[in-house]
Amino acid sequence: MVLSINRVTKEFGDFRAVSDLSFSVDKGEIVGFLGQNGAGKTTTLRMVMDILPVTSGSVELFGSTDLRKGRLRVGFLPEERGLYRKMKAIDIIAYFGRLKGVPGGKAKAKAHELLERFGMTQYANNKIETLSKGNAQKIQLLSVLTHEPEFLILDEPFSGLDPVNQKLLEDLIGDLRDEGATVLFSTHTMEHAERLCDRFVMIKGGEKVFEGTIDEAREAYEQRIILATPDDPSPLQGRAGVTAITPIGRDRYALTVSEGSDMQAVLAACLELGITVKSFGLEEASLHEIFFRFAGAGEEDAA
Numbered sequence: 001m002v003l004s005i006n007r008v009t010k011e012f013g014d015f016r017a018v019s020d021l022s023f024s025v026d027k028g029e030i031v032g033f034l035g036q037n038g039a040g041k042t043t044t045l046r047m048v049m050d051i052l053p054v055t056s057g058s059v060e061l062f063g064s065t066d067l068r069k070g071r072l073r074v075g076f077l078p079e080e081r082g083l084y085r086k087m088k089a090i091d092i093i094a095y096f097g098r099l100k101g102v103p104g105g106k107a108k109a110k111a112h113e114l115l116e117r118f119g120m121t122q123y124a125n126n127k128i129e130t131l132s133k134g135n136a137q138k139i140q141l142l143s144v145l146t147h148e149p150e151f152l153i154l155d156e157p158f159s160g161l162d163p164v165n166q167k168l169l170e171d172l173i174g175d176l177r178d179e180g181a182t183v184l185f186s187t188h189t190m191e192h193a194e195r196l197c198d199r200f201v202m203i204k205g206g207e208k209v210f211e212g213t214i215d216e217a218r219e220a221y222e223q224r225i226i227l228a229t230p231d232d233p234s235p236l237q238g239r240a241g242v243t244a245i246t247p248i249g250r251d252r253y254a255l256t257v258s259e260g261s262d263m264q265a266v267l268a269a270c271l272e273l274g275i276t277v278k279s280f281g282l283e284e285a286s287l288h289e290i291f292f293r294f295a296g297a298g299e300e301d302a303a
């Protein structure tokens, strides 16, 4: 177990930002930590990095509650982006490595290697203040890799990057995983989690609302049957597990069914009741819908 969060609560005065939260990350996994703005993601990651103390509960890194020791093996990208603006890109990357105990010469060599690998060699001697926001962010990300951490904790790594760089970052995270690293990253959009994660943890108002794979989330999502009929479908209510009938367009209805209901039985009920069936099928829930359902995100967060 690389990370174990056990019944952690964080209060700021009267306000409870994280409530009785438990989850873990195993070696070699990529885990997405999802939740809308203010859900408590950054607060949780700060507690893992021992930047904030927990109010109650405990955090273990690499099987130990000695987080100061454990965090030396972690590469942490904080949410607030900020680098010494007067320093050169190469020096920053090497400097962060030295802070984590990498000897000077080796840190510099590793910085060169990282810049080359991510096509940024031409910026090596540029001061941070001369770089675009996205490139400065990439340098900050490279700086958490200098000491070859076993575990990467990235707080909103995709925000502020254009789609091309978001894809590069996805590839980078995938490569690091292939090389044996473990990754936990927070995000408030589903798309990266969908492509990258083995598992994800969703929080809402500081509480865990889901933990599992994307397939498990789909299974837990209440499915609806889409029925197209020119007839009035209301006699179906209460038959074969149909709990609600919602019109969703001209002659189209979404049927909510109780757990364990049999689709065939719903279809048979339609025929029995003389309801003409023009089309009939299960609704495929998009991951955005699942996210809205669990995390309670507003439409404005959908992009």
Ligand SMILES: Nc1ncnc2c1ncn2[C@@H]1O[C@H](COP(=O)(O)OP(=O)(O)OP(=O)(O)O)[C@@H](O)[C@H]1O
Binding pocket: 012, 015, 017, 035, 036, 037, 038, 039, 040, 041, 042, 043, 044, 079, 188
């Ligand atoms: N130092 C603090 N003092 C008081 N309240 C705080 C403090 N830090 C965070 N909070 C509150 O805790 C809640 C969770 O904040 P947090 O930054 O952890 O959310 P988040 O999920 O990371 O959101 P975002 O995606 O917007 O970064 C918010 O309501 C925030 O205002």
